Amino acid sequence: MATTKKKRNNKKLILQIIGGAVIAAALVLVLGLMLFIYYAWKAPSFNESSLRDQLPTKIYDKNNQLATVLYMGQKRESVKFDEIPDQMRDAVLATEDNRFYEHGALDFRRLAGAVMKNVTGGFGSQGASTLTQQVVKRSFLTEKKSIERKAQEAYLSYRLEQEYSKNDIFTMYMNKIYYSDGIYGIKTAAKYYFNKNLSDLTLAESAYLAGLPQIPNGYNIYDHPEAAEKRKDTVLYLMNRHNRITKAEMEKAQNEDLTTNLVHRTTADRKNIDQNDQRYASYVNVIKDEIKKNNAFKGKSINDILTSGLSIYTNMDMNAQQVLQNNVNNMIAYKNDDQQAGVTILDTKTGGLAAISGGRNYMDVVNRNQATDPHAVGSTIKPILSYGPVIENEKWSTDHKLQDQREYDINGNIFRNYDTQNHGIVTMRDALRKSYNIPALKTFQVVKNNAGNNASYNFAKNLGLNYSTKDLGPAEALGGGASEFSPEQMAAAFSAFGNGGQYNEPTAIRKIVTQDDETIKFTHRSEKVMEDYTAYMVTDMLKDVFEPYGSAYGTGIPGLNMAAKTGTSTYADETYRDYNLPDDAAKDVWITGYTPQYTMSVWMGFTKIAPDGVNSFVGHDEQVMPQILFRNVMSTISSYDGADFDKPASVTEVGNELQVTGTNPDNSVTTDPNHSSTEYQVSTTEAARSSNERAASVATEGPVTEQASTEAESAESVTIEAPTTEKTTTEQVTIEARATEKTTTEQVTTEAPATEKTTTEQVTTEARATEKTTTEQVTTEAPTTEAPTTEAPTTEQVTTEAPTTEQVTTEQVTTEAPTTEKTTTEQVTTEAPTTEAVITKAVTTEAASN
Structure with a gap:
């Protein structure tokens, strides 16, 4: 009896133990399931945007030729499934997930084997991730090894396989994988290492690329050639083992040297491989600004936009862009490292941004774009606030006479010419080409008195130059005060003079095509802003800037019809005193000029002020630096087709001068615009003599060497060198x-x-x-x-x-x-x-x- 009772007790105990174990297992299962649900609930949201890879943006020039590619930190090109050869698919599947097309989101057979090895080798010692899990990990999760991450990976993998086909997931994998040296995606890797399309790779090369992602840096052939060869051989062995290639094919490929077709790259090349081409950095900066202003991209970050595989079609002249940035970077005339330059080149007829340089060795994001930043424009503003408006509204002829004087008092403020001299009666043409201040101020006042207080303001506004106030004063008329604009703005304004009075807002982008083949067009302002006679007469006078006594004489280009205006801005009086600057030290120096083909605006200045004129433009040689850059670039990019500016029927030639057709010769002399009683008539003979003197001066001064010097009052001075064969007196x-x-x-x-x-x-x-x-x-x-x-x-x-x-x-x-x-x-x-x-x-x- 005792024995029977004992047996019953043992059986009961066993049942109790089994029951307890089952209950415990059930509890563990329930707890595990609850924990899995909890981890899944905390998983990142499953969305299509996270699955998308960072794809580069391609930038095309005005002729639809590829200029540069923006990788935004990841060099990657996308490949479609049908572009992946069977050989490459076999290599990847044999190495990473041979049963990919047979199992679901998880491969439980591999998982069981991995669990056993993890028990003996520690958690994480053996992985069993499928291609689906690897896609999920790279799209939603981190590399951290934990139960939580594995649970989330399993959940998101299930979601992925519910939403996408196996071929789609395989393609995602091939585009996401990292191949060392900043290279992502199989298509990019094939070009980077072997400069081949996927279809042209040998079996050995395909095997190497298929095995590289397991330890990208460890198997990098540039750093570890022996390890790379061994990894190739391993992949070939796996391909044979899984019956994807024959033994003969395996052995032949194993004997192939990977370096046979390997692209040679220096250490420096490899470090810079993911950086964008610096020659286009300034242009890219403008592209970004224009994208931000387009409603189609409202609310999106610029990084997300430029990593979505866009194709951007621009107005870039690729040759002009390269020539410009190379000249800005390598110009030997810079005074020191603190000197900077900002340059814009537009298509004169369309306003398209042909080229732009934000500065020496410009890097986007890092540096200010000096071509789009405002600077004091100096005398380059005179055609816009004085001479353009007076022709537009008063129809002055180019030989209209103005009374210059040594000092000119406007409301208690004394203004002088750059040379502090009185030049007597001068024509508007000579006043502009020699950049005298007093005639420009008197012309500015005539416009305000006769055409309205806002006439000059409106003229500038129509040219894209928006002042903060309509009450412009003499300081603005000479390029100081509120007259601060960028080279991009100045180029756009001057291009209207060269385009018959048609203003075109400068634009970089013509259209953008998205990865989904959606086309987004970009528009710009284009309108007639002045009479064609104003544009042509101002242009004709500005041509003389390159002639003897002109402020840019000596920097003209034979064979090109060019018009331009130079400019120099000065410091405040206290700055000269505080920094012990020479009297002829200048702050900003400019030239803005145009041909029928291009309009180019060049600004130069310094990043900071230094004592004794170290960081100032002192003297003639330093102040002509923008003119040198202008000449070097314009002479290289121009077509020399003999094109000239078209003279409209609204302009009549009278000797060497121009007047608006239908107007009578104007023989009056503008003295003080604030007192009309001081205007008087000179004889017809005197007027004719003034015109003939100009013609004779140009004809007889050919041998004279003349150069532009300092603009002490926001103008240009002219120094004259007299040859020994002539006696010159002024x-x-x-x-x-x-x-x-x-x-x-x-x-x-x-x-x-x-x-x-x-x-x-x-x-x-x-x-x-x-x-x-x-x-x-x-x-x-x-x-x-x-x-x-x-x-x-x-x-x-x-x-x-x-x-x-x-x-x-x-x-x-x-x-x-x-x-x-x-x-x-x-x-x-x-x-x-x-x-x-x-x-x-x-x-x-x-x-x-x-």
Whole structure:
């Protein structure tokens, strides 16, 4: 009985143990299931955007040629399933997941084997991830090994296989895998290592690439060639083992040397492989800005946009972009490392952004884009605030006369020319090409008084130059104050002058095509903003900037019809004092010019101020740096097709000058626009003489070497070097009439060749009560190498820079002979660089007495 009872107790105990174990197992299972559900609930959301790979953006030029590719940190090209050869599929499947097409999201057979090895070798010692799990891990999870991550991986893998086919998942895998050196995706890897398409790879090369992702850096053939070869052989062995290749094919491929077709790359090449081409960085910066402003991309980050496989079609001139950035990077004329440049090149006719440079060795995101940042524009603003508006509204002819003066008071503010001199009566053409300040200010005031206080503001606004206030003053008219704009804006404004008055907003992007073949178009503002006569007459005057006495003389390009305006901005008075800057130190220097093909705006400045002018443009040689860059680039990219700006029917030529068709010749002289009573008429003969003097000056000054210098008052100075075969004098004649007559001040420039006889005489002109009476004293200086005249002393009428056939008949000459010899009074002031000979004549004024 006892034995039977004992057996019953043992059986009961066994049943109890089994029951307890079952209950415990059930509890563990329930707890595990609950834990799995909890981990799954915490898993990242399953969404299509996370599955998408970072795909590069391709940028095409104006001719739809591929210019550059943006990889945004991951160099990757996408491949489609049918582009993957069977050989490559077999290599990958044999190595990573041979039963991929047979099992579900998880391969429980491999999982069981992995569990046993993990028990003996520790958790994580053996993996059993399917291709589906690897896609999930790379799309949603991290590399961290934990129960939580494995649970989430299993859940998301199940979700993935419910949503996508096996072929889709296999393609995802092939595009996501990392292949070392910043390379992602099998298509990119084939080109990077062997410069081949997938279909052209040998069996050995396919095997190597299939095995590389297991330990990308460890099997990198550049760093570990022996390990790479062994990994290749292992993959070939697995392919044979799983009956994907024959033994003969295996052995042949194992004997193949991977370095036979390997692309040679230096260490430096490999470090920079995922960086974008620096030559296009400035252009990419503009592309990003335009994308951000397009409503189609509203609310999206620029990184997400540019990693979504876009094809961007631009207005880029690839050659111009490369030439420009190379010149900006390698220009030898830079003063120091703190000097910077910003340049924009537009298509004159369309406004398309042909090229842009944000600075030396520009890097997007890292550096400010100096071509889109505003800078003080200096005298480049004069055609926009003064001369353009006055032609548009007042229809001034190009030889309209303006009374210059040494100082000009506007509401208590004293303005002067760059050279602090009074140049007498000057034409609008000469005032612009020589960049005098006082005539520009008077013209600006005429526009405000006659065309309305906002006329210049509106003219600038129509050209894309938006001031913060409509109340523009003389500081803005000379390029200071609020006159701060970018090279991109200045190029767009000037291109309208070269385009018959049609303004085109500068644009980089024509259209964008998404990965899904959706086309997004980009539009820009284009409208007529000025009369064609205004555009053409301003252009014709700006052509003279490259002629003798022009502010950019010496930097013209033979064979190209160009117009341009230079500019220089100065510092505030306290800056000169605080930093001990030279008087001729300049802050910003510019040139904005155009041909019928291109418009180019160049700014140069410094990243910081330094004492003693170290970081300033001091003197002529430094202030012409933008002109040198302008010439170097424009001469390289231009087509030299002989194209010129079309003269519209609204413009009539009168000798060497232009006027609006249908208008009468304007012989008035603008003196003080604030007092209309000071305007007076000069004789037709005098007007004709002024025009002829200009023509004669241009004709006879060919040998003269002339260069632009400092713009002390936001203008340009001109230094003149006189050849030894000529005697050049610059004389200022001040005419003062009687109390009942009007007063004029005019500057007369004479040049007498060495073969001519030049005399210096006092001219006294007396007229009747109905005639103009003036007294002029001309003081000249003859070169020391020239003998004094031996002619009988006389007082004669002096004709300046006019053709020999021209005579001035409007003055009565009274001759007085000195008792013994002719007396001359001469004063020489020389100021120029040591390499130049500059002669500035002193001014002598003598008033007529009643």
